[in-house]
Amino acid sequence: MNVFHVMGKLCPFRTQNPLPYLVVMLLSLCGVDSIAYGQQRKFATKTQPIVLKVGDNLPDRIWTEPLSVVNYKQPAIILKEDKDKLILLDFWNTWCAACIKNFPKMEALQKQFGDKIKILAVSTQDRATLEKFFTSKNGQRYKEMLSVAGDTLFKDLFPHKGVPYIVWLYQGKVLNTTDVEQVGEATIREVLLGGKSSLQTVIQMGRDRPLMLSENFDFERGTQMLHYSLFTKGRMRGAGFGTGFHREDGIAYGRQFTNRSLMNIYRAIAYELFGECKESFSDKRILNLAKDPASIDPPTNEEGKTNDALLYSYEYIAPVSQADSLYENMLRTLNQYAGYTATIEKQPVKCLALIRTSAKDLIHTQGGMSIDNFHRTPSILQNTPLSSLVSGLNANLQVTPLPVVDQTGYTGNVDLRLSGTKDLQLLRNELSRYDLDLVERECHLDMLVVRDK
Numbered sequence: 001m002n003v004f005h006v007m008g009k010l011c012p013f014r015t016q017n018p019l020p021y022l023v024v025m026l027l028s029l030c031g032v033d034s035i036a037y038g039q040q041r042k043f044a045t046k047t048q049p050i051v052l053k054v055g056d057n058l059p060d061r062i063w064t065e066p067l068s069v070v071n072y073k074q075p076a077i078i079l080k081e082d083k084d085k086l087i088l089l090d091f092w093n094t095w096c097a098a099c100i101k102n103f104p105k106m107e108a109l110q111k112q113f114g115d116k117i118k119i120l121a122v123s124t125q126d127r128a129t130l131e132k133f134f135t136s137k138n139g140q141r142y143k144e145m146l147s148v149a150g151d152t153l154f155k156d157l158f159p160h161k162g163v164p165y166i167v168w169l170y171q172g173k174v175l176n177t178t179d180v181e182q183v184g185e186a187t188i189r190e191v192l193l194g195g196k197s198s199l200q201t202v203i204q205m206g207r208d209r210p211l212m213l214s215e216n217f218d219f220e221r222g223t224q225m226l227h228y229s230l231f232t233k234g235r236m237r238g239a240g241f242g243t244g245f246h247r248e249d250g251i252a253y254g255r256q257f258t259n260r261s262l263m264n265i266y267r268a269i270a271y272e273l274f275g276e277c278k279e280s281f282s283d284k285r286i287l288n289l290a291k292d293p294a295s296i297d298p299p300t301n302e303e304g305k306t307n308d309a310l311l312y313s314y315e316y317i318a319p320v321s322q323a324d325s326l327y328e329n330m331l332r333t334l335n336q337y338a339g340y341t342a343t344i345e346k347q348p349v350k351c352l353a354l355i356r357t358s359a360k361d362l363i364h365t366q367g368g369m370s371i372d373n374f375h376r377t378p379s380i381l382q383n384t385p386l387s388s389l390v391s392g393l394n395a396n397l398q399v400t401p402l403p404v405v406d407q408t409g410y411t412g413n414v415d416l417r418l419s420g421t422k423d424l425q426l427l428r429n430e431l432s433r434y435d436l437d438l439v440e441r442e443c444h445l446d447m448l449v450v451r452d453k
Contacts, residue, residue: 049156050157051156051157051158051159052157052158052174053174054174054175054176054177054201055173055174056173056174057172057173058169058172058173058174059157061153062079062153062169063078063079063080063083064078064080065078065153066078067079067148067151067153068127068148068149068150069146069147069148069149070127070130070131070134070146071134071142071143071144071145071146072146079118079120082118085115085116085117086113086116086118086168086169086170086175086188086191086192087117087118087119087120087169087170088106088117088118088119088120088166088167088169088183089120089122089154089158089167089169090102090106090119090121090122090164090165090166090180090183091121091122091154091155091158091160091163091164091165091166091167092121092122092123092147092163092164093123093124093125093163094123094125094129094130094133094139096163096164098163098164098180099163099164099180100138100142102164102180102183103121103141103142103145104141104142105183106119106121106145106183107142107144107145109183109184109188112185113188113192116192117188117192119146120146120147120148121145121146121147121148122147122148122151122155123147123148123149123150123151124150124151124152124155125149125150126149126150127149129149130147130149154167158174158177160177160204161205161206161240162204162240164179164180165177165179165202165204166178166179166180166183168191168199170191175197176197176199177201177203178199178200178201178202178237179202179237182199182200182202186198187199200237202237202238203238204238204239205236205238205239207244207256210225210228210230210254210256210315211230211236211239211256211258211313211315213228225317226319227317227318227319228254228316228317229315229316229317229333230313230314230315231312231313231314231315231334231337231338232312232313232314233309233311233312234308234309234311235308235309235311236258236259236311236313239258239259239313240258240259241258241259241260242257242259242260243255243256243257243258243260243268244256248320251320251323252323252326253317253318253319253320253322253323253326254315254317254318254326255268255315255316255327255330256314256315257314257315258313259311259312259313260311260312260313260314261296261297261298261306261310261311261312262295262297262310262312262334262338262340263286263288263297265312265314265334266286266296266331266334266342266448266450267281267283267286267448269327269330269334270285270286270331270448272326272327273327273328273331273344274344274446276327277446279446280387280390280391280394281448282391282394282395282403283397284394284397284401284402284404285394285403285445285446285447285448286447286448286450287347287447287448287449287450288450289450289451289452290340290450290451290452291452295310296340296450298310312338314330314334316329316330316333339452339453340450340451340452340453341451341452341453342450343448343449344446344447344448344449345446345447345449346444346445346446346447347444347447347449348442348443348444349402349403349442349443349444349445349447350402350440350441350442350443351402351404351440351441351442351443351445352400352402352403352404352405352438352439352440352441353404353405353406353438353439353440353441353443354386354389354390354404354405354407354408354436354437354438355407355408355436355437355438355439356408356409356410356435357432357435357436357437358435360435362433362434362435363386363410363415363416363434363435363436364412364413364414365382365383365384365412365413365414365415366415367383368382368383369382369383370382370383370384370413371383371384372384372388372392374388374389374391374392374421375392375395375421377419377421378417378418378419379392379416379417379418379421380416380417381414381415381417381418382415383413383414383415384413384414385411385412385413386406386408386410386414387406389414389416390405390406392421396421398422399421399422399423399424399427400424402440403443403445404438405443405445408436416434418431424438
């Protein structure tokens, strides 16, 4: 997995030069804040109970402390008799769909390996909550899943940011901590046979600090991070799928993406840059000219997952004083290191222009509460600008794949009631009642253009 500390070129979308900034390579010389704390402050550190890490010996109380459980003939168990087994702690909660989806696999593995392993679901939710779940229509299917209720022991020994989360215990030690995807017949057999394990350790990361920044940095006094950037290709198993911000007093001075396709990162950056120019952005404003478009915007499988090798993580943090050029700098950083060049530039493209067909004002609002229900049937726009209609059409590929632009010149709020917003011709027929139309034209629009280098 390649990791870069980066600085890039000026994004051509904006004409003014950004303030100079420093790419910090030596973390001992500078500092940064977390999302929850100001940029001039240190990361907050809390007094934590003793936690176990991979390779640590297990304390005796793991084997002797009674554990409240459900789906068992007794209300509590101790693990003393399971000391010589491979034990998998499967952290979960009833609201976690991914956790529950994993139960059939866990049950099958327990049956397959019998008394050689013990798979123990672990929840911090109380007994009543778990019992309610396991008696529900959905939960009854998993009545063989032994689960700790109201856990207070394991959550402190193995703190984690989210569920599901798997802790592997074997031969009196913490063997590993992983995500649930790595639990399977092959990886369990590797452990039991004493061979080389293919498990990848997963230490979950939160969004309250920069990715991969060592906690040792928190002990450095009198230091401030002036800039931090991280760019990786390949799934980062210790992080979730999504994005987050670093903010101070409502000002975003940093952005974090984890396990996203490169196009998803480009989209988010372009959305912000278009917004700075008071323009709306949608997928209709993207031209993916790469020789292999799927390498940037990969498809998902039946489970909605993307090839791990085509996922990227990217974080960029700047001084608050340079927050106004955050996304410009983020884009030029990607241009320098991603293997592609993305620019926002004027392009001649076919579009649908929203126009007025007469000088009659049949759309002026009668006032009242502002309502924007464009995506419902019927579509009701009340006391809203026409931009609500245009944005709704640009977010909808079913009506038209072409970008829609407002060329009415109308500035006031409008009232519209439409029932045929899922078909272009029906929509045009309904717009005609308001002396409006959508006509195909060639427009010169700002587009996000992605090319191979």
